[in-house]
Amino acid sequence: MRATGTSRTRLYSASLIALALLLPGSTQAQSAGNGLTNLIDSIFSGPNAATPPQAATGQDGAAPPWSGEDGASGHPLMTAAAIRQAASDFPNCVAGMWPDAARRNITQQNFERFTAGLQPDLRIMDLLDSQPEFTKAIWDYLDILVSDTRLAKGREILAKYKPQFDATEKAYGVDRYIIAAIWGIESNYSTQMGDRSVVQSTATLACIGRRQAYFKDEFLSALEILNRGDLKPEQMRGSWAGAFGPTQFMPTAFKRYAVDGDGDGRRDVVDNPSDLIASTANNLKKDGWQAGASWGYEVVLPQGLNYMLADRAKVMPLSQWEQLGVKRPGGQQFPRPSDKAYLLAPAGAEGPGFLMLQNFRVIMKYNPAEAYALAIGHFADRLRGGQPFVQPWPRQERVLSRAERLELQQLLAQRGFYKGTPDGQFGGQTREALRGFQVSIGAPADGFATAEVLERLRGR
Numbered sequence: 475m476r477a478t479g480t481s482r483t484r485l486y487s488a489s490l491i492a493l494a495l496l497l498p499g500s501t502q503a504q505s506a507g508n509g510l511t512n513l514i515d516s517i518f519s520g521p522n523a524a525t526p527p528q529a530a531t532g533q534d535g536a537a538p539p540w541s542g543e544d545g546a547s548g549h550p551l552m553t554a555a556a557i558r559q560a561a562s563d564f565p566n567c568v569a570g571m572w573p574d575a576a577r578r579n580i581t582q583q584n585f586e587r588f589t590a591g592l593q594p595d596l597r598i599m600d601l602l603d604s605q606p607e608f609t610k611a612i613w614d615y616l617d618i619l620v621s622d623t624r625l626a627k628g629r630e631i632l633a634k635y636k637p638q639f640d641a642t643e644k645a646y647g648v649d650r651y652i653i654a655a656i657w658g659i660e661s662n663y664s665t666q667m668g669d670r671s672v673v674q675s676t677a678t679l680a681c682i683g684r685r686q687a688y689f690k691d692e693f694l695s696a697l698e699i700l701n702r703g704d705l706k707p708e709q710m711r712g713s714w715a716g717a718f719g720p721t722q723f724m725p726t727a728f729k730r731y732a733v734d735g736d737g738d739g740r741r742d743v744v745d746n747p748s749d750l751i752a753s754t755a756n757n758l759k760k761d762g763w764q765a766g767a768s769w770g771y772e773v774v775l776p777q778g779l780n781y782m783l784a785d786r787a788k789v790m791p792l793s794q795w796e797q798l799g800v801k802r803p804g805g806q807q808f809p810r811p812s813d814k815a816y817l818l819a820p821a822g823a824e825g826p827g828f829l830m831l832q833n834f835r836v837i838m839k840y841n842p843a844e845a846y847a848l849a850i851g852h853f854a855d856r857l858r859g860g861q862p863f864v865q866p867w868p869r870q871e872r873v874l875s876r877a878e879r880l881e882l883q884q885l886l887a888q889r890g891f892y893k894g895t896p897d898g899q900f901g902g903q904t905r906e907a908l909r910g911f912q913v914s915i916g917a918p919a920d921g922f923a924t925a926e927v928l929e930r931l932r933g934r
Contacts, residue, residue, distance in 0.1 A: 540596035545603030549684040552603050557596065560682040564594045567681035574694055580701040588700050588707065594678040595670070598714045602683055612820050612845050613867035619659050619849045620856060628658045628857050635747045638735070646755040647765030651854035652833075653754050656721050656840065659849060664720040667744075668712035672696050672725065676716040692716050695725035704732070709744040719743045721754045731757040761839040762832065769837060769851035770815065770830040771808065772863050773800050775823070781920040782909065784819040784827075791815075795829055803864040818844060822922025826865035871924050878928060885931040886911060 545552030551560070560567070568589050575585050610618075632639060632654050639650040661667045673696050679689035696716065699705050712718030716725060723732065723743055732741040735752030742749045771792075776799030783798075793811040800817070802808065815829035828848065837847035852863065874882065876898040883896035883904060892907035905921035912919040915930060 538597065541600050543600075545599060545684075547603045547684065549603075551682075551684045551686070552599065557599050557682055561594050561596060564592075564678075564681050568592055568677055571680070571690065571694065574690075575697055578694055578698050578701075580694075580697050584701045585697065588673060588697055589677070592674060592677055594682055595674055595714075596678070596682070598675060598678050599683055601714050602679070602685070609873050611867075611869075611871070611873050612848075613825075613869055615845060616849055616852065620853045624658050624662065625853070625856055627663050628654050628853070631657065631663055632857065635751065638748045638751045641748075642735070642751045642755045645752065646759045646763075648755040648758045648763050649854065651857045652758065652769070652837070652850065653721075653751055654857055655850045655853035656754060657750075659846075659853060660722045661720045667718065667720060667722075668714075670711060670714055671707075672710040672712050672716045672718050673700075673707065675712075675714050676725065679715070689716070692725045695729050699725060699728055704728075704741045705744060709742070720750055723753070727757070728753075731760060757840065758836055761836045763836050764832050767810070767813065767833055768831060769833040769847070769854070770818075770828050771802055772865065773817075773827045773829050774803055774865065775800060775819065775827040779823075779918075781819060781823065781918055784817045784920065786816050786818075786830075789814045789816050792829060800827065800829065818848070819920055819922075820844065820848065821868050821871075822920035822924070823918040824868040824871070824922075826863055826867070874923055874925065874928065878925075879923070882908075882923060882928050882931060885928075889931070 542554055544554050550556060572585055632650065643650050657663055676689050676693035676696050680686055680693040696710060700707060710718050728743065732743055732753045733756050734741050735748030743753045791811065792808040792813050792815055813831055815831050818828045818830050834847050834851060837850050879900060880896050880898035883892055886892035886907045887896060889911065891910040892904065894903045900923060908923060909919040909921045
């Protein structure tokens with residue numbers, strides 16, 4: 475995980491998809507924090523790369539109160555006593571940020587107006603530090619996100635706002651289908667944007683818990699947006715971590731990327747389609763989007779491939795991958811053989827492969843998880859008329875529980891392959907250790923954790 479810059483911002487503003495799509499009976503994930511980010515990062519990213527999903531509502535439909543328990547991270551600022559102490563000092567903490575607000579040209583009148591009666595939302599502390607037990611397999615995740623219903627809505631959006639997409643493509647050179655895909659996956663086309671006050675959420679996190687410095691900037695940036703008049707307080711409602719709008723901008727990301735798409739003097743990324751589409755495009759362009767290029771290609775991997783090549787750092791021209799036997803399904807040609815790509819095998823040797831180009835890395839800056847970027851790229855291709863992935867996923871494989879993942883790391887450590895501290899979360903270090911074990915037993919070194927691999931580690 476990258477902890478700075480755009481990716482760090484988007485780590486907290488990942489998709490506003492309903493957790494109800496994943497766990498029946500639960501409430502919307504991004505309204506509490508990045509439930510979707512947790513899902514994808516727990517599949518592909520390292521420890522602490524994800525933020526947890528929202529807790530389910532209570533029996534009366536109300537949001538549950540703070541548990542009153544220590545946070546799972548063990549951080550000293552996440553103990554119950556530290557949280558209570560910080561909460562009792564919350565008014566003083568907020569008032570103490572006035573000098574910083576003044577340096578950002580926020581008027582005292584507006585500072586007092588937007589912080590009047592502000593109370594901490596301690597439910598966020600449980601969400602900040604929860605450790606979910608299970609994850610979804612990537613094929614289940616893609617099934618949920620790239621659905622026929624969502625595709626149909628996306629095509630409606632593309633037709634309804636064709637003039638805005640036309641103008642944005644001309645001005646920024648960013649593919650309309652990618653923007654429409656982000657809109658669809660982040661908020662299901664503005665139907666699931668979160669319902670928490672961004673000011674309250676960011677103020678809570680700025681004064682309580684283990685990420686105060688980061689969220690102080692988000693809180694003050696939220697006040698700047700309101701002070702300037704780009705958005706009204708009632709528009710700034712979103713996730714527990716402060717992401718808002720159909721494509722989920724954090725306040726600092728809004729400051730960096732939001733533009734006035736229709737010249738009305740405001741940057742309204744919540745209710746103004748021109749501003750929303752142009753701002754999302756500006757974000758991608760500033761992150762290095764290459765106009766006219768794809769995000770990547772599904773590929774068929776040859777028998778005997780050295781899966782140590784499936785590494786984000788191992789970049790080669792598409793023509794060189796072809797020489798290694800990596801081909802597109804159906805004998806299709808690569809339009810630009812000189813483009814450079816890295817190989818992703820998200821389900822190991824039994825699943826499809828993908829060659830990822832520069833624009834894939836740009837999508838990952840929007841949300842730093844490969845599964846998210848794969849969903850966005852594939853959704854965009856389907857919106858433009860492309861077909862589903864050709865190759866089957868290994869749907870017979872089950873996702874390991876957190877206890878099993880922890881055991882796998884412990885067994886790898888006992889055999890000398892894993893050098894980190896077992897935590898039940900898989901990242902690059904775990905994959906490399908698993909590859910080492912796979913090489914030792916003569917299996918494809920794809921780094922894909924299966925129940926069979928766990929059994930081999932157990933010596934059965």
